[in-house]
Amino acid sequence: MAIDTAMPILVVDDYKTMIRIIRNLLKQLGFNDVDEATDGTEALQKLKAKQYGLVISDWNMEPMTGYELLRQVRGDERLCAMPFIMVTAESKTENVVAAKKAGVNNYIVKPFNAATLKTKIDAVFGV
């Protein structure tokens, strides 16, 4: 099954350059509809206002972290099935375990490359 490259993707990161990097990598992978948010609160507002196909979020942000965003998304009746990939420098086992327990679909450790991003997106959509 092919991934719908027209689906809107929300990239959440408090570091503008990282958003730009992910946006460019996604563009190379054929995803052109990319929105951005700089923390979990802004992301949650956008997720409630528009139908997204995937969330790619950093962990360490203020005021709402990516981990809190994940838990809010999974706790929301309308958003609970949203594919969610964590892209973060938080590289401790307990973070990965906590994210998995909270329902994250995949976890990418920074720094990462385009191939890793593609592999994880494919895995989330069962490609």
Next chain:
Amino acid sequence: MAKKASRAEKIAQVMDEVGIGNSGDITINEILSLAQTMTKSLDGVYRAVDASVQREFREIGSYIEVMKTDIAGLQANDLQETHLPTAGKELDAVLEATEEATNTIMECAESIMCADASDHDAYKALVDEHLMKIFEACSFQDITGQRISKVVETLNMIDERVSRFAKRMQVEDAEGHANEDEADRARRKKDLLLDGPQAKGEAINQDEVDNLFSAA
């Protein structure tokens, strides 16, 4: 014990002298006489107390002097007014330089990514031009390296001074946090697993993450 008995005896003797032991009115002279005798009997005690209190004050005074010297050795004003602001400025400059270089490199990469490759010569010229800009932008690393070295030097200086002070004062770490803000930050960090990037060798890599995900 012997002193106490002797004092009690003296007081009893005075009371006999002034007639307090007997029923009858007590005059002001009798009370003053009693007070004088009692004061005389406690004179040695006062002298001893004075001497020990004086000695303690002298010791406290010397300790304060040593402490003042050690606190002065921290050169806190020098740190606060010179080294820490300079270190802050150096880090700001590092942030600015890396951001500027990253933007330049990103812009070049984006320009190459979006360029029309149908005209080979024009495309090559554009790629060459942007590659040169990328090389130039990478020169930030040398300057930022030097700036970071200065910050590390400041941190080492603080470490050295504080360690010396703590050792001299035989200071033991207090438990808990310095204030409520610090406690809140620590709580948030713990609850939300915010540790930031790990040092090389401490972080788990993508393969290990994948293994954790594939595990049941």
